[in-house]
Amino acid sequence: MKTLLKLTVLGLVLGLSTTAHASEFYKGKTVTYIVATSPGGGYDTYARLIGRYLEKHLGARVLIKNIPGAGHIVGANTLAASKPDGLTIGTFNTGLIYAQILKREGVQFDLREFAWIGKAAADPRTLVLGTESGLRTYDDLAALAKPVKFATSGVGSASYTDTQLLRSALDLNIEVVPGFNGNEGELAMMRGEIAGQVGSTSSLKSFVDNGYGTFALALGGDGSVPEANSKVKTEKGRAIISLVEAMALLGRLTAAPAGTPTDRVAELRAAYQAALTDADLLADAKKLDIPIEPAYGDTVAKLVGDALNQSPETVAIIAGAVNAEARDITVKTPLEAVDDGGKVIRFKSGDAEIEAKVSGSRTAITIDGTQADRKLLKPGMICEITYDPQSDKNEPKTMACKG
Template identity: 45%
Template sequence: MPVVRAFLPVAVACGIFAFMPAAHAADEAAYFKGKTITYIVATTSGGGYDFYARMVSRHMARFMPGVTFAVVNRPGAGHVVGANLIYAARPNGLTIGTFNTGLIYAQLVGKPGIKFDLRQMSWIGKAASDPRMVVTGANLPFKSILDFRKPGPPFRFGASGIGSAAYSETIMLTRAFDLNVRIIPGYGGTHSQLAILRGELVGMMGGESSVQSFIKGGKGRAILQIGGKPEAGVPLARDLPTSPEGKALIALISSQAELARFTAGPPGIPPARLAVLRAAYKQALESREFNTEASKADKPVDPGFGDNVEDVVKAAFDQTPATIALLKDVLGRKPEATSVPGAKLTHVSDDGRMVTFTGADGKTVTSKVSGSRTKIEVTGKAADRKQLKAGMTCDIAYTPGTNNEPKTIDCR
């Protein structure tokens, strides 16, 4: 059963409006009646972020009579797309959302495409702490994280988009323990778990709340834990031998594990209006109904509220130049090409510049074909991209990213 504990002491229990004139507080609460609050989820449906978003918004609505919550999934670029949308929204209190803690890493190293500053957002709360777990298939032979040091073909680990916590932290884990691991991006939500069962992957790293059902269902096995209260029978990363650099990386991952399942809005939401959202959030997460639902779904609850969460987020950016340089070095590695054998081209633009096919994780991939860098063959002969046609079956190797540019396209 989830254990609910205060993230930090709250000065005035249920006293969100303690220093606000009663009439003003009532006016701000009345502002929301009859309106719709859009809750943006920066990932696909079906995963842990989506589950918490729908649970949080559903229970917040109970404490905001007359208000409708609309949950909208806006995945892309490792949660950057959704976070950018939340940040750019009008600060009227009618757009809030959730995204991955990996964006703290992304902002620290200055990832391209970021149009937000997490330090400036209007923080409402966080629903959980989420220790990281490295998981493999229950029927696979791996018993220790150090098994993945063995030479030979790289071991395939899945992760969601480049820049997400799962992707960034898997790179950091690989560096910390000198693992022979190849990270395959694009496996968001539960797709990594399904790919392990299909034999496409051998492992993944994710939040405990996302992998619990996979493990308890007997399909997965946890072989390493980073952060949080120790789970029986699961080795702790902090106890394994590694270099001083490795210990620094593990410590950074562990610190981020305390922050999970955020809810935030754009900068500049009027304080009184933000207080209404924070009050509803606090009431929701402390309610018996919320915790009963979370318990039945086997989802941990470890809430934090308002200014307390804001302070912890800002503290996460207080890193030494040496740590930031190490992070840039680790996360600066370019992604390896992803291979999709036997992919059917479902759409090809007239000039062949854009092709669409189904990726290894079952998702649709749209790739921008380079006229000079992409090597193309059709029935064993060198070809031009204009010779690509919808319906062709091809072996495609592409680099995941904004353009998903193919390195090779071999059609038959």
């Protein structure tokens, strides 16, 4: 009870800083900001900082609610299941895009359906080599005859997936040792047990500044470190690198549940934008040493949508990299052609052109929410298509179309 009281008092104190930008709907209301990790750490820091300035620009009280568990999945599930009244928003790991592509167990949200508010940062990935490893540059690593060891977080985590993807793209001679959480990988590099690590540039910066390691390869960055793009030799590798780069652009996402009324989404987006361009927020972020590189609303929705639409080949690579089973692929894309009375359709899955045979009995088709026959499919309709790339003729299981 005392806790609750204390939180309320704290909230009231913070609430006093509200200004005249306040909107009619949000005035005096409480917005819950779900953070999919425990208190402390990057996501929590960003949410608490942005939350304070959302209060100022929204006129509502913002309450941070930490819902950790299952590598951000519990928090994202909770957000998806929240009432879409514009009073709940949330932030979680971009790595959940991988989780959705691979249809990981436990995922009960659809990132395509979230009402996207914005993102606060870009967090480009880098490959760091520990000083103790004796390796100085990427070329040293590439020239190795015997494999060296790289640390990652647990299997299935974003860090693990990134590392495996990079290994596959650049054909790196490394052995991945998972299970290093927090800063354990950095300590292992200092002891010389582990040669290197792939991680976000901002979180490895102090490690490198302190002289314990060097940045050997960057995936998107300011050009001071060799770019992965310049080292990649295959077409497949290039595709993977650009995927990892695209993911990294989408750091510190914020979304509202699907079905949140559009006017409230618009207000949330406006307040989010006002908060992230607020000079005081930028000054605070600088003090906290956290980068701010925002994008808003539809831009973020499009980036997320693009990241989810992948070709069967890329999905197979991701699945292969993390030892997961490649399953059905779901993409949301316009129908490019419909032939033979809806029996044959063509659409894009990532950068691959897919021709699929629609079954009259097995494919479940809806148009604008009502069940429909394949004859009614028309080119240009935007459809969410789930198909099995291993099956004969890419037969879709479900097609939800609009138009």
